[in-house]
Structures are given as structure tokens and as C-alpha cells.
Amino acid sequence: MANSPEMRASDSDRDRVAAILREHTAQGRITMDEFNERLEQLYQSKTYGELAKLTSDLPDVDLRNRPAKTAKAIESKDGMHSGMKAAWGAWAMASGINWVIWLIVSISSDGGVYPWPLWVMGPWGVILLVSTIFGSNQPKRN
Numbered sequence: 001m002a003n004s005p006e007m008r009a010s011d012s013d014r015d016r017v018a019a020i021l022r023e024h025t026a027q028g029r030i031t032m033d034e035f036n037e038r039l040e041q042l043y044q045s046k047t048y049g050e051l052a053k054l055t056s057d058l059p060d061v062d063l064r065n066r067p068a069k070t071a072k073a074i075e076s077k078d079g080m081h082s083g084m085k086a087a088w089g090a091w092a093m094a095s096g097i098n099w100v101i102w103l104i105v106s107i108s109s110d111g112g113v114y115p116w117p118l119w120v121m122g123p124w125g126v127i128l129l130v131s132t133i134f135g136s137n138q139p140k141r142n
Contacts, residue, residue: 005049017042017051023061030058084132091128095121 018039025035038054045051098117106113 003048005047005052007048008046009048009051013048013051014042014045017054020055020061024058080132087128091121091124
């Protein structure tokens with residue numbers, strides 16, 4: 001039986017339309033303000049006709065055949081994926097903070113202070129280096 005515009009819509013019908021609106025927002029067809037307005041109207045909608053009005057000015061979207069992100073899209077120009085770049089960035093930031101703390105303590109004390117930041121940088125850096133060189137350059141997929 002075909003769904004008539006007066007027939008009441010279910011939560012799953014509203015969720016499907018919300019997914020379509022998100023996809024159109026991601027593709028730049030509607031702005032975030034328009035998306036928020038339509039989403040508010042969506043969850044107040046009761047019938048199929050009201051749901052259809054929300055997407056009537058948008059082309060059809062097949063959510064099952066969306067283009068998948070490839071590993072090439074995730075990789076940066078140097079071939080390192082964003083997760084590994086983030087790990088190196090965290091290592092550099094933590095190392096820099098530790099060296100600044102060590103420097104402040106060294107300047108404010110009378111004698112030389114043992115370079116303890118090496119114990120933070122060393123093992124973590126070795127693990128990252130081995131992962132970068134020998135690890136797969138692809139992010140894990142579930």
C-alpha cells in the first residue's frame with residue numbers, strides 16, 4: 001500500500017529524513033541555519049506530507065550508495081594519515097611543555113637538574129617512530 005500524504009509518519013521515517021537533510025547539508029545544498037530550521041520542523045511533523053515538504057526543493061539522495069572515504073582522502077600530502085599526525089603533534093606538545101618546566105626548574109634552582117623530560121620523550125617517541133616506519137599507513141576500520 002502506498003503511503004498517502006495524510007498517513008502518520010513514524011520515528012524511523014523522521015530519522016530517515018534527518019539523515020537526508022544531514023547529507024544535503026554536508027554537500028552544501030542547505031546552510032546550517034536552514035538545516036536547524038528544517039530539523040525543528042521535522043520533529044514536529046506528523047504526516048508523510050509534512051515530511052515530504054521538508055525535502056521537496058532538494059534532489060533525491062541515495063544514502064546506501066554514498067561515496068566512501070578512501071584512505072587517500074584521509075592521508076595528507078606527506079602520506080601520513082591524520083591519526084598519526086595527531087599522535088606526533090601530541091608528543092611534540094607534551095615534550096615541549098616538559099622541557100619548559102625543566103628549564104624553569106633548572107633556572108630557579110642552584111645546581112643542575114637531571115634532564116627528566118628525556119624519560120617522557122624517549123619511550124613515547126620510539127613507539128611513534130616504529131609505528132610510523134613499520135606500521136600500516138592506513139587508519140583502522142571497524
